[in-house]
Amino acid sequence: xxxxxxxxxxxxxLITLFASLFASSHPDALExxxxxxxxxxxxxxxxxxxxxxAFPFVSGGFLSxxxxxxxxxxxxxxxxxxxxxxxxxxxx
Amino acid sequence: xxxxxxxxxxxxxxxxxxxxxxxxxFSFSKVLSALTVFSGKLTxxxxxxxxxxxxxxxxxxxxxxxxxxxxxxIWVFASQTFNITVAxxxxxxxxxxxxxxxxxxxxAGFLIISSVLIVQSAFFADGGFLALGANIFNxxxxxxxxxxxxxxxxxxxxxxxxxxxACFFSVLxxxxxxxxxxxxxxxVSFAQAFKDMMSLxxxxxVVETAITxxxxxxxxxxxx
Numbered sequence: 001x002x003x004x005x006x007x008x009x010x011x012x013x014l015i016t017l018f019a020s021l022f023a024s025s026h027p028d029a030l031e032x033x034x035x036x037x038x039x040x041x042x043x044x045x046x047x048x049x050x051x052x053x054a055f056p057f058v059s060g061g062f063l064s065x066x067x068x069x070x071x072x073x074x075x076x077x078x079x080x081x082x083x084x085x086x087x088x089x090x091x092x
Numbered sequence: 093x094x095x096x097x098x099x100x101x102x103x104x105x106x107x108x109x110x111x112x113x114x115x116x117x118f119s120f121s122k123v124l125s126a127l128t129v130f131s132g133k134l135t136x137x138x139x140x141x142x143x144x145x146x147x148x149x150x151x152x153x154x155x156x157x158x159x160x161x162x163x164x165x166i167w168v169f170a171s172q173t174f175n176i177t178v179a180x181x182x183x184x185x186x187x188x189x190x191x192x193x194x195x196x197x198x199x200a201g202f203l204i205i206s207s208v209l210i211v212q213s214a215f216f217a218d219g220g221f222l223a224l225g226a227n228i229f230n231x232x233x234x235x236x237x238x239x240x241x242x243x244x245x246x247x248x249x250x251x252x253x254x255x256x257x258a259c260f261f262s263v264l265x266x267x268x269x270x271x272x273x274x275x276x277x278x279x280v281s282f283a284q285a286f287k288d289m290m291s292l293x294x295x296x297x298v299v300e301t302a303i304t305x306x307x308x309x310x311x312x313x314x315x316x
Contacts, residue, residue, distance in 0.1 A: 003314055003315060003316050004159075004316075006314055006316070007163040007314060007316040008162070008163055008166065011167065011310065012166045012167055012169070012170035013170075015167070015170040015171055015173075015174060016170050016173060018174065019170070019174035019175075020173070022174075023173060023174050023175045023176075023183075023185075024175040024176055024177040024183035025175070025183075026175070026177055026181045026182055026183040027181070027182065027183065028093065028175065028182070028183050028184055028185065029093060029178075029182055029183075029184050029267075029292040029293055029295075029296055030093040030094070030095065030270065032179075032181070032182040032288075032292060033271075033280070033288050033292065034099070034279075036285075036288055037280045037281075037285050037288075039099070039274075039279045042098045042099055042279060043096040043097070043098045043099060044096065044097040044098040044220065046217045046220060046221065047217055048214065048215055048216060049215050049216075050217075051217040052216070052217065052218075053173060053218070065173075068216070069170065071215075072169050072211060072212075072215065073166050073169060073170060075211050075215060076162065076165050076166050076169055076208065076211055077162055079162075079165075079211070080158050080159070080161060080162030080165060080207075081158075081159075081162070083158055084154060084155045084157070084158025084159060084162070085155070087124060087127065087154045087158060088154040088155050090124065090154075091127055091131055091154050
């Protein structure tokens with residue numbers, strides 16, 4: 001495996017895999033403060049394609065979270081490829 | 093510490109959103125001009141010395157440089173999905189501001205964290221749309237852009253202390269400003285929530301330091 005594959009795929013996919021298996025589902029530090037001080041109800045529920053890191057049409061915690069994480073990695077990859085391509089045209 | 097919609101009042105959220113957009117444009121133009129000067133197409137090679145400091149890993153090939161930024165962004169995104177329990181029924185996950193800033197410099201670091209926040213907000217409903225400006229201000233501007241200068245200042249002494257100082261600065265200052273914004277919006281009393289917020293984020297800073305040092309080590313080992 002060359003460095004590029006390790007950087008782009010191996011490490012992030014491994015982290016996503018571990019995250020989908022072992023990540024804590026407790027509220028995070030800000031949500032904890034919100035719950036303790038009773039303003040967590042103020043949060044507006046928004047929904048999106050992968051709301052709460054769950055892949056649509058896939059039920060079951062692990063696979064759904066894993067696929068959603070991978071989808072996020074691919075989205076970022078596309079974003080930077082597009083930006084890199086645009087900048088390449090600009091710099092030339 | 094992604095703020096959802098509804099915690100902040102519209103005026104504050106809108107103002108911070110406008111500021112974030114301005115800072116995004118400024119950082120992007122900085123990166124563009126560094127690339128242009130570095131590749132020697134504008135003013136020859138005279139600008140290289142001044143640019144190399146704030147833009148580590150700058151390459152004359154724009155595609156290659158953005159590929160490197162993409163790897164950093166993808167690592168940050170992947171690490172942000174990994175929540176770790178720290179206190180009773182409370183979890184934290186990496187912000188990654190210091191990680192991005194050490195590897196890419198303040199301007200590219202700001203862009204990386206912002207891009208991650210934008211993808212999270214748009215596709216994962218993690219952090220609100222209107223609150224995106226506040227999230228970019230807290231995590232990308234304070235967490236990445238400003239903490240780069242803390243890292244830089246302490247780096248003369250020791251690399252590990254520099255990363256730790258930058259991580260503590262980034263998490264604690266971001267938490268403080270987050271609480272400021274909540275206080276101004278009338279969601280919570282600043283004085284009452286201060287102790288809870290800062291003590292939880294102190295633990296957060298410890299986790300952030302450990303993970304950042306590990307990821308930086310891994311990144312350098314792989315020589316990407």
